[in-house]
Amino acid sequence: MANLIEQLLNALVLAGLLFLVSAGLSLVFGILRVVNFAHGVFYMLGAYLGFTAVALTGWFWPALVIVPPVVGVLGALLESSTLRFIYRRPQIYQLLLTFGLALILEESIRILYGPTAKGVEPPALLQGAISLGGLLYPRYRLFLVVLSLVVGAAVWLFLRTTRAGLVIRAVAQNSEMADCLGADVARVRTLVFGAACALAGLGGVAAAPMTTAYLGMGIGVIVEAFVVVVIGGLGSIGGSMVGSLIVGAAQTWGAFYLPESAMVIMYAVMGAILIFRPWGLFGEEE
């Protein structure tokens, strides 16, 4: 029983981090019709900047607050200096461009931080383990579950209840019509791109105390996030949530029962879903 609860919590931790990344990926696709290959690198950048912020201030909490906006601004700048010019081209070119950006960013991080992984101390409040009815569970992991739930709820409420959220949903549904009705589509694109990067950066800085900041964490998370959005369907926040839970569960129980080939389970699930729903559970056929 304790074992089952522990696995369940591990799955939730993984799902929470995946959601922070895949929700942004999905949101950007809904607005820009671009799958941002560089999205995983923004997650990695968040982790590395988190390391720097903790090293400079000696505190974790300021890092958690400062890093996401920094990553977001960088993302918005990249969108308005490169991607903006090629929206009219076939989709292939936008994917290629974000791939090139991912490569440049990843190499920049390698140059700045070197090849070794950087560990980040969790805040004193969240160190050690907590006892849950006989099960000792790391406090920090529980915090990650809570954090991703809070952020997920905030994103959902923002999109559903605010005026800005309404405009974003309108642009996602029909950008030309939204443009005619006076929405500044170019600005919405830049802001959403930046916000999505900030979410990924938040995921990265939050993950760093658990996973350390290391090269290659970007591609690792983007492949899993791709699987999430393929399962859940692009452009759907709810789909990202369900997809994250499915992938988190598949990875956790896969690692438990088939330690050498946890990924096989994830791909088997994805393959099975694709056979019946090529556009994902919540996606729409293009």
Added chain:
Amino acid sequence: MSPARILGAAALVALAIGPWLLARHQLSLLTDLLIFGLFAMSLDLILGYTGMLSFGHAAYFGLGAYASALVLLEFAQPVPVALLAGMLLAGVVAVPIGWLSTRSTGVYFAMLTLAFAQFLYTVAYKWRSLTGGSDGIAGVPKTSLFWGGPSLASPQAFYFLAAACVVLSLLLCRALVRSPFGRALQAIRENERRFTSLGRDPRPFKLVVFVIAAVFAGLAGALFAPFRGFASPEVMFWVFSGQALMMVTMGGIGTLVGPIVGAMVFILIQEILSSYTEHWMIFTGVVFVLIVIFLPGGLVGTARRLGMRG
């Protein structure tokens, strides 16, 4: 004669006399270029002619490399047998993956091909008893041309084999894209919905070209293993798939020759810069981004357009 034909003939002559003009290191660079050019060209069949962006093409290169390495090392067969084995394995694995991936289009297809390739990479990494895990398979010999035939151990001999394979593949791919089948692929690229409404199902076409592209990628990988003497999981990694995409884009999407030119540019940048810095990839990345933004036709596509105008 058109300028393109003159250039083609000049390239053939250069390939034929190259070994006598080049130093050992340069010849090995040229062989590299041919192998990577073939790999990039195979990707152009699906990317340029069918409009399907695969992020996982390195998987088939890697399958070819592993099959070839095992055939040469464990069974000591002639190199052409290893090449056939590489093409066969890549083609066979591409069938189920292609069948699943071609159910989707556009960005879904791109994400699926990447996911499946990373899966195959993990298999190569973990299946230690067969693939040697992260060390890979080392000491792959360049055996002979046929049973009891001449040895391919000299750099020149192997170069000529690689050059013959690449030229032959280029001619085959060119014939393919000009055939009715190739025309159908380009129709799918231009407007898949119209293709469907004309009463044809695009999926069999996409699956077949996906497998053909995998077979040529497998050939490139099968040449790579004996040439470099090893096969390792790195050749299946996403970075390598991305590098092939960069070669195709820089040279020119949908031109077949372009990817080979792109491979040349890529390898030259690497060769020149890697003696100054280990971070040459960042420079390649910048060149690549600039070409995507400003020269959507790539080098060959842009040259052709200018040629037609002038």
